[in-house]
Amino acid sequence: MNLSRFQGPVMTGIFFFGSLAVHAQTVFTGSPGFNSTSAIIGVSSTQTARLNVLNLQPVIPGVTAVACPATLEFFDDSGALLKQLVLTTISPATAANLTFKPTPSATAANARVQIRAVVFTPANTVTPVAGSMPVIVAPVCNFLSSFEVVDDATGNTQSVTTDFHTMPPFSFPVSPVNPAVK
Secondary structure, three states: OOOHHHHHHHHHHHHHHHHHHHHHHHHOOOOOEEEEEOOOEEEEOOEEEEEEEEEOOOOOOOOOOOOOOEEEEEEEOOOOEEEEEEEOOOOOOOEEEEEEOOOOOOOOOOOEEEEEEEEEEEOEEEOOOOOOOOEEEOOOOOEEEEEEEEEOOOOOEEEEEOOOEEEOOOOOOOOOOOOOOO
16 A cells, blocks of 8 residues: 555644644633624614623522623624623622613714624633643533613613524634645
């Protein structure tokens, strides 16, 4: 069996994925965790957006609650951060919220700002063996999120969604190996 035709693609794969691991370790500066996002919703200047989170941990008498941190954020449709609230802990069975009042362009009639809500929950890291790489594990906290649009004049909720999706931590395009290259 002639293995030489596999050496190029295999070595390319080892180099490519090995460099990604090193690159990710040296460049990544954010905290490990999980993002869940709503879809994009349009909000006008006569409305206020509100992101709500409820800590689903039950209150257990005599048991100290685990600290449940979260970061609540609003982003526009281009990915720019509009507003952020970092919470060090949300107690069991309690809620927190972040509001955002958009300022659409005054030149456009019925102008709306397209935004989405994001909830970031930090992950826990565990080092199984001293000196080994830490492993990211799911957070111990569980939040129920909702994103609503409220009419400023009446205070009535005009739309609400609880449909949030977990965002992948990262992704990258993989080019197929060119079979002509040896």
